[in-house]
Amino acid sequence: MRAIVYRHGRSEPSLEEIRDPVVREGEVVVLLQAAALNHRDVWIMQGKYPGIQEGIIMGSDGAGLYNGSSLLINPNQNWGTDSNHQSSGYQILGMPANGTFAERIVLPEDRLVPTPGHLSAEEAAALPLGGLTAYRVLFRRCELTSTDKVCISGIGGGVALLAFQFALALGAEVWVTSSDPQKIAEAKKMGAAGGFRYTEQDWSKSMKKASGGFDVIVDSAGGKGFSNLVSMCKPGARIGIYGGTRGTIQNLSPQQIFWKQISILGSTMGSDSDFDEMVDFVDSHKIHPKIDSIYTLEEVADAFSRMEKGEQFGKIVLKIGAES
Numbered sequence: 478m479r480a481i482v483y484r485h486g487r488s489e490p491s492l493e494e495i496r497d498p499v500v501r502e503g504e505v506v507v508l509l510q511a512a513a514l515n516h517r518d519v520w521i522m523q524g525k526y527p528g529i530q531e532g533i534i535m536g537s538d539g540a541g542l543y544n545g546s547s548l549l550i551n552p553n554q555n556w557g558t559d560s561n562h563q564s565s566g567y568q569i570l571g572m573p574a575n576g577t578f579a580e581r582i583v584l585p586e587d588r589l590v591p592t593p594g595h596l597s598a599e600e601a602a603a604l605p606l607g608g609l610t611a612y613r614v615l616f617r618r619c620e621l622t623s624t625d626k627v628c629i630s631g632i633g634g635g636v637a638l639l640a641f642q643f644a645l646a647l648g649a650e651v652w653v654t655s656s657d658p659q660k661i662a663e664a665k666k667m668g669a670a671g672g673f674r675y676t677e678q679d680w681s682k683s684m685k686k687a688s689g690g691f692d693v694i695v696d697s698a699g700g701k702g703f704s705n706l707v708s709m710c711k712p713g714a715r716i717g718i719y720g721g722t723r724g725t726i727q728n729l730s731p732q733q734i735f736w737k738q739i740s741i742l743g744s745t746m747g748s749d750s751d752f753d754e755m756v757d758f759v760d761s762h763k764i765h766p767k768i769d770s771i772y773t774l775e776e777v778a779d780a781f782s783r784m785e786k787g788e789q790f791g792k793i794v795l796k797i798g799a800e801s
């Protein structure tokens with residue numbers, strides 16, 4: 478079968494013809510129709526992810542066919558029994574275990590969830606990892622309600638856009654930030670109350686003034702700009718962090734955090750029951766994950782390059798073989 482395999486020392490992911498996977502007891506073969514990129518895949522190619530192994534099929538997100546049914550794949554492996562955090566044996570599909578950037582994948586049957594009927598295979602593939610992360614950080618960690626005013630930072634990101642769509646579906650007032658005015662304009666068309674460029678001088682002061690401040694802020698950047706997010710918090714606000722794209726948080730005033738009774742909440746992926754609830758939420762609100770672009774397996778290097786440059790607005794999808 479054709480697959481995108483990680484090879485040490487190669488700067489670009491490459492398409493290879495490899496042997497079909499072997500099915501062990503309790504496992505099934507899914508014919509993949511589509512897969513999607515996550516920033517994790519870029520970190521792996523750049524050698525910035527723990528536990529990288531040679532010869533592994535990349536990819537955490539996928540949707541396909543098993544027994545004639547359309548299914549999406551839960552990328553969690555061994556979350557464990559505590560809903561508050563993952564177990565020490567937790568892993569994410571696509572490193573170190575073989576992932577979804579291939580024509581076939583072998584998985585335990587309990588990793589498969591029926592695809593909501595309103596989703597295409599490409600939309601289904603765009604959902605799992607980003608949807609799970611967005612759902613947990615918003616609802617489990619930040620306990621978002623429909624009366625909250627929310628800021629989603631870096632709206633072009635795959636997780637950010639899903640969080641944006643989920644918060645809108647709940648009925649919350651949602652504001653966004655981005656480096657790109659075009660992306661802010663797109664978000665406004667989708668229902669954002671407003672947006673500001675985080676690359677501009679004093680943007681957070683203008684955003685706080687325009688919005689009146691936020692009850693919930695969701696961020697994956699961290700870095701120098703994080704203290705701006707704290708300054709935009711209303712008293713009692715919650716900030717959910719699920720990534721650290723811009724590195725170590727700096728210049729954070731403890732006074733600002735304790736005086737305003739702010740909660741800063743870390744969030745990673747989500748439990749299997751979070752995953753099921755997320756898929757139900759998407760189904761009941763008929764949410765279509767925003768797809769930025771669709772590439773073939775042959776074009777995978779272009780797909781990675783688009784994500785590395787941060788050009789995307791939503792999920793970058795790989796279209797694979799199987800037709801429904």
Ligand SMILES: NC(=O)c1ccc[n+]([C@@H]2O[C@H](COP(=O)([O-])OP(=O)(O)OC[C@H]3O[C@@H](n4cnc5c(N)ncnc54)[C@H](OP(=O)(O)O)[C@@H]3O)[C@@H](O)[C@H]2O)c1
Pocket residue numbers: 514515516517520606607610630631632633634635636637654655656657660675697698700702719720721722723744745746784787788789791
């Ligand atoms: N903890 C977890 O379970 C988990 C799960 C998924 C992802 N993550 C992490 O979360 C991050 C995003 O992942 P992704 O797959 O959504 O990536 P992605 O699609 O590549 O999105 C990255 C986005 O980050 C935004 N960004 C960059 N610098 C920023 C800054 N200084 N302030 C605000 N936003 C900034 C950009 O938004 P604009 O283009 O709008 O400027 C960019 O589009 C990555 O670091 C990833 O490793 C963690």
